[in-house]
Amino acid sequence: MTETSELVIEEGVLPSSDDFLRDALAGLTAPRKTLPTKYLYDAEGSRLFEEICGLPEYYPTRTETALLQTIAHDLAASISRHAVLVEFGSGASVKTRALLDAAPHLEVYVPIDISQSALDEAAESLRADFPDLQVVPLVADFTASHALPAAADGRPHVGFFPGSTIGNFSPEAAGHFLKSALATLGADSRFILGVDLAKEPEVMVPAYDDAQGVTAAFNLNLLARLNRELGADFVLDAFAHRAVWNEAESRMEMHLVSRKEQTVHLGGREIVFTEGETIHTENSHKYTYEAIAVLAAKAGWRIEESWVSDPFPFAILLMSAA
Ligand code: AVJ
Numbered sequence: 316m317t318e319t320s321e322l323v324i325e326e327g328v329l330p331s332s333d334d335f336l337r338d339a340l341a342g343l344t345a346p347r348k349t350l351p352t353k354y355l356y357d358a359e360g361s362r363l364f365e366e367i368c369g370l371p372e373y374y375p376t377r378t379e380t381a382l383l384q385t386i387a388h389d390l391a392a393s394i395s396r397h398a399v400l401v402e403f404g405s406g407a408s409v410k411t412r413a414l415l416d417a418a419p420h421l422e423v424y425v426p427i428d429i430s431q432s433a434l435d436e437a438a439e440s441l442r443a444d445f446p447d448l449q450v451v452p453l454v455a456d457f458t459a460s461h462a463l464p465a466a467a468d469g470r471p472h473v474g475f476f477p478g479s480t481i482g483n484f485s486p487e488a489a490g491h492f493l494k495s496a497l498a499t500l501g502a503d504s505r506f507i508l509g510v511d512l513a514k515e516p517e518v519m520v521p522a523y524d525d526a527q528g529v530t531a532a533f534n535l536n537l538l539a540r541l542n543r544e545l546g547a548d549f550v551l552d553a554f555a556h557r558a559v560w561n562e563a564e565s566r567m568e569m570h571l572v573s574r575k576e577q578t579v580h581l582g583g584r585e586i587v588f589t590e591g592e593t594i595h596t597e598n599s600h601k602y603t604y605e606a607i608a609v610l611a612a613k614a615g616w617r618i619e620e621s622w623v624s625d626p627f628p629f630a631i632l633l634m635s636a637a
Contacts, residue, residue: 323464324431325455336545336582343586348594350537352483353429355597357540361406361433363533370529372521374627375479375511382624382631383410383477383509387417390507393619393633395471399423401500402475403457406430408437410477414507415445421473423449423466427457458488460498472500477509479629482566482600486610489600493614497636505635506616512628513601516560523558523567523599531556534569534596547581557593565606569597604630612637 335354342349356364368376383390391414394400398421402411405426415421424441428434434452441450451464463472474496481489496506513519523530534556541547557570573588580586602610607630608618617637623630 323451323453323455325453325461332544335540339541339545340582340584343581343594344584348588348592350594350596352597354540355533355537356430357536358432359539360533360536361430363529363536365407366529367525367533370525370527372525373530374518374522375629378624378627378629379477379479379509379511379631380410380413382622382629383413386622386631387413389620389622390414390631390633391418391420393505394418394421394473396420397422398471398473399425399463399467400473400475401425401427401463401467403427403496404429404476404478404480405437405452406433408441410509411441411475412444414475415441415448419447421448423451423470425451425453425464425467427453427455427461429454429456458484458492458495460495463499472504474500474504474506474508476506477631479509479511479599481508481510482602483598484600485598486600486606490610490614493611493616497615500636502636505619505633508607508611508632508634510602510607510630510632511599512607512623512630513565513603514628516562518627519567519601520558520560523569524556528556530558530569534571537596538571541581545581547579549579550577553577554594564598565601565603567599567601568595569599570595602630604628607632 338351367373400421405428408426431454438450438452451466455461535551538549542549553574554571557572559568561568570593573592576590577588578585615637616634618632618634620633
């Protein structure tokens, strides 16, 4: 690890274009074409995602934010004095502010994210608004377990994973993540998890296929990235965004559908598409309350308290290491 006083960068964490090419080729030459979801979030993708969060159809962000604000004082009351808040995949740390406002006894904040620029910006703005808070960003892949920075030593640890980002994992990978978060946080820790719950497809589908086409642009940006960064020759107009509810797997899926038979070049390879063939780019699993509770319990977390919003069910769980 390379360590400075205010920023910790995990070795080998910064993604290279070699990784991107290798991952993209593996996905695009598979019998059912896929591209890894994490590549949706370059600077442009992150900007588009922020825009999605403000769309009328995209209920999760505003639902969770409202619930967090409502329960912030209850959450704060169960957070010990001098605690460290550790956020997984913190991005711009927007939702964190509701907790920080309600829990001034939080003294250290460790945002973990793969994007150093997002961490730098978030840290600067939080330090300005919370001058007594020690902000110690960790540039790392939040899905793996990590040694926390020295500033967290000897303090109670509270994990924070809002945004239903856990829905991007398969249930199996979500279980692994919850276990590795427990390994990072330690035996006396607590964990605050935000999870979107399954609801009517009439509500979920438009959330992933909005009228303004922002989600379509977000999805298509993946192909634009392949062109920009790896010299591929995707014609963006020749692919359409599609959002589908997969009832059997209880998940929203995003695909890019080839509008015609076509051949695309990437890294010296020819990739052939039939008309209607899709590239699967994202899963957003929607849990029942019971299903997420079972997953958490299997990973070693005990639910202390939970809140579910209405009319759009979204759950926030306060758990402790069992
Ligand atoms: C950031 C993973 C929570 O799945 O709802 C939004 C990403 N994709 N619109 C989600 C996303 C399309 C979002 N998460």
